[in-house]
Amino acid sequence: MTDVNLIEHHFSTKNSECIFDVRLNPFRVELRSSRRELLRLVSCGFFTSSMLWTTGCAIRNSAITSIRINGSDTMVNLAQGWAERYHRVEPMVEIQVLGAGSGVGIADLADGKCDLATSSRPMKEKEFHAVVEKTKCKPVGYIVGYDAMAMYVHPGNPVKSLSLEQLAEIYGDRPQLTKWSQLTVPNCKVPPKHDEIIPIARQNSSGTYSYFHDTVIGKKRDYRLGTVDANGSKDVVAIVSHTPSAIGYSGMGYKTDAVDWLSLSVKTGGPAFSPTLENARSGKYPITRPLIIYSRGTANIDSPEGKFLHWIYSNEGQELVTQLGYVPVEQQELIQHAFA
Amino acid sequence: MFSSTPREKRRRKIERIAAVTCFLFTMLLVVPVLAILTYLVVRAWPALSLDFILENPQNLMQSGGIWAPLVGTFCLVWLTLAISAPIGILAGIYLNEYARDNWFTRVVSLAVVNLAGVPSIVHALFGFGAFVLTLGMGKSLLAASCTMSVMTLPVIITSTREALAAVPISFRMACWNMGATRWQTIRTIVLPNSMSGILTGVILQISRTAGETAPILFTGVVFYAPVAESGFASILPYSVDQPFMAMSMHLFTLMTQVRGVSEEMQYATAVALVGLILLISGGAIGLRTWLRNHRRW
């Protein structure tokens, strides 16, 4: 089909009003009309369904309350589990969960981008004042459980216990302990490939990262460079389970069969405790931390957030804490800030 | 009489070596990837079922399926397309039908090329700065779709342009000679004839949108957003001002955050994502091949 044919048809036609109509061309008539139909169908279908969607959402939205939770990655499974179960209790409340990190949750709380912030560490003074300044009300932290921060190693690792001092030498700036052979019991040969300690840490605004820094490494010392920074609490455990020479910290709830816990003592040579429920509850385990949910001001019991928080302290809510391997709390506790 | 000299033999040998090397290189690309994909499917097999696709994540995301993230990805792709397809197609029409060959057009095409080359994470920063913060959309489906639209735009423009350029110039000339204006020509001759090419480009683009993670990371995707089990709300659960779940992010969180999820589930999610994308792009490629074979000019 060439332009010549088309032009011929143009001149042969009698009806000059129809010169724009391409269907004049007898050879292409079938295909063209079907394609034009396609064009129309596609565009019409597209816009109709878009409109339907928008209206559908608008109708639905009016009936449903949503609560946004952002914050700690350690607590993300906990929050998700609560969201899932609470949805069964209160079908008209939808809870959206994001586990971007404790720091973000608190920042989002200040900016009004989330309603509740989960945190695996108490607020810093700077953050507290930011929330007060931006929202004009004091953040209130509800302790919803406790977590013993566990040190994970590969099951083949002969080291079974460490002290906090040794951990600080592994993770701190200018580390003194960089090889497993410096630690291991005599008569235990470490293959050279797996001799170097690979410290697994977390990305730097995770609550776990800063809690570990404050309690183990100490405020006077930075993290060493060259830690492998995992993207999530579970990621730490997954990397450790694949890597014989790695050591990593994460919540006690992330234990699997493919990794081992280390027993920790405060001083080298002192009594060491493993991160079990009993040790965490009794406070014998040296690095136990509260799991906190922050709200803007004291949550009103009638508001959706207040009801949700109240439900968390119920048997059903606390059952989940136990199920995920954390330490449940008996009654409602608030976190006390020294600077508040 | 025709026996080859040692030099000839050497030349022929080199040729054969080169051909075999090139063949091996190609196979080195294709075979391991096919092997890895097969491995993924084999590992995922125990978890794969129709229920896996149709069920929401359940029991702390350790069991159940991928319906919620799948639907979220669908919403994201749909909205992205609603924004970027019209702009992209019109821009393609501009570049192929209207723009003259001058410096300005060159700048525009350079901009398209560079837009295509901007790393996805920079798009994410842009989306965060422009849509989430400045335009005040917050973390939402709309913000994520806008970000994604800017990202998909150059590819839609380029493929539209190619599809339009494939329509012979004689078709246009004939139409112009009949007195049709430029837009009439485009509407009645150029677009219907290149429709399928454009569609192919757009569909291929859909498949990429479905798999992207970085641009939606800060602009709208969340770890968990509940989806109703049944009814209308289970098909279109997310409204445009709400955060959503997406397949790519779901895979990422299953790997790094969700406690106690079996490896089969992770493999199955990866396979479902790859399967979805290969299905869409395979369809587009099939459409393109069919059209090439049935072209009438």
Added chain:
Amino acid sequence: MRLPESDIQPPRSARKRWAMDLGESSIEMLIRLCGWSSILFVLMIFFFVFREAFPLIGNSEFSFKEFFTSINWRPTSEIRETYGVLAMIVGTLSVTGLSMLFAVPLGLGAAVFLSEFCTGHVKETLKIVIELLAAIPSVVWGFIGYMVVGPLVVEWTDAAIGVNLLTSSILLALMSVPVIVSVGEDSLKAVPDSFREASVALGANRWETIYKVLFPAAKNGLLAAVLLGVGRAIGETMAVLMATGHSTRIPHSLVDPIRTLTATIASEMGEVSRGSTHYQVLFLIGVLLFAMTFLVNLIADLVVRGIRKNG
């Protein structure tokens, strides 16, 4: 030789009807606006990313010298916050370089094979397979690296950890190869057949034709293919986030974990408070990435334009 189609313009419409003219001109305006939008978007991306990073000029906590020359990346330190990205620049460059070491021979070899050594159904099938390769999303590549390639690397080399430079390079190579193959094949195809015929007529065999005639003739296109692959590798985020180990250090061996610029933004951006120095520095990294890929793409574009002019 392709006609410069865009320069052929329709004759002025003979039929003037104001309604039609109005419709026509408004739709034309819309089309033009959409056409110009891509420039607008590029400028907007630059503007928004730059705007957030701009306050760093004059910020006393931050020095550009430290940014480029220090490996100390300690944005949350309580002693002194330091923002040195040297380790990440080295990480990005090393992973890009190593992946290109794999991808360029493979990609160009495959392009030559596709364009010169095979025909018919085999060629079509292989092309489709490679195109589908390009459709596999980066998060799945990351997953593959983490679950499949990493353990293999640990087994076969003396790597102590599966997420490292080598693993991520292999992934990036596989991800950037489709671009290299398709652009490379296009540029080989663009060499006129008369070149091949002349070469064969002179007694050259196929390889000699490729090596001595096609490569020089298509060198710009091949170079552009490689550059586009480099651009893709530099900008890749999710796969490197999951498979590099994300460790701030200068790599000393092929199997050291590293950290890249893109992964740093992805892992920390969601988690910083808005307006802090850390936040601004992350946007500065974005500017740096934008500039790097812009440069690579610009060069690639100029090189491709070179072919069009010559060919």
